[in-house]
Amino acid sequence: MRKFMLSFLAIFATVFLTAHVAEANDTLAKIKERGYVRIGVFSDKPPFGYVDKNGKNQGYDIYFAKRIAKDLLGDESKVKFELVEAASRVEFLVADKVDIILANFTHTKERARVVDFALPYMKVSLGIVSPEGKVIKDINELKGKKLIVNKGTTADAYFTKKHPDIELLKYDQNTETFGALLDKRGVALAHDNALLFAWAKENPGFVVGIESLGDVDAIAPAVKKGNKALLEWINNEIIELGKENFFHKAYDATLKPIYGDSVNPKSLVVEGGKL
Known part of the structure; x- marks a missing residue:
């Protein structure tokens, strides 16, 4: 049997x-x-x-x-x-x-x-955008502060694994994520640098203080x-x-x-x- x-x-x-x-x-x-x-x-x-x-x-x-x-x-x-x-x-x-x-x-x-x-x-790496006057230029400046990311992204995975001591605010949609930055719910936002370069140009008052973070990834x-x-x-x-x-x-x-x-x-x- x-x-x-x-x-x-x-x-x-x-x-x-x-x-x-x-x-x-x-x-x-x-x-x-x-x-x-x-x-x-x-x-x-x-x-x-x-x-x-x-x-x-x-x-x-x-x-x-x-x-x-x-x-x-x-x-x-x-x-x-x-x-x-x-x-x-x-x-x-x-x-x-x-x-x-x-x-x-x-x-x-x-x-x-x-x-x-x-x-x-396409190729891309992570970047971090933050307000002028309070520009985040080093990851160590994020300790004890809130960083905004999209759920399920490489930014989410990178900071969860590499920097578990940094508090993450996670959102599903990009409109929610960038809205949270505009509303000052976090001190900075991590995302693909290619997207951040474009967003910062269209939103005066914000700077990509960290232009490249982690590995260069393939899209x-x-x-x-x-x-x-x-x-x-x-x-x-x-x-x-x-x-x-x-x-x-x-x-x-x-x-x-x-x-x-x-x-x-x-x-x-x-x-x-x-x-």
């Missing part, structure tokens, strides 16, 4: 895994049959992903998402944007609510255990774990787009109008998936 049960379980596991792989590899066909690709993006993280005053999705990630739709389905409008929060990005992939996440998603070892990352198209698209066909397609797309300097064009169209000449594109842009 025991041998029979072990044999049955082995057969069941093989059938389950085979079906799972077949389903994942069939995603490209499903997308084409559906007629549009579902891409998770931010609604409140300008200039990377946001909804403008006319209700249109805009930003660096949106620019890339539209090109994916064009090259995959022949029309850049054949994309359905699903709005996500930082902490819900993994959930949206696992629950099959989206095909791809393009929400300024940093590649980490922890996330790579549950989703599959494609090649990078990359992500798909559901085991979705090899779609992952391979995206990797090939990024490599091909690199041949035409696509991501520098995306930078010029979406980020340069915000940064001006204050940021070197080479410090952020990745072409062809090569860091």
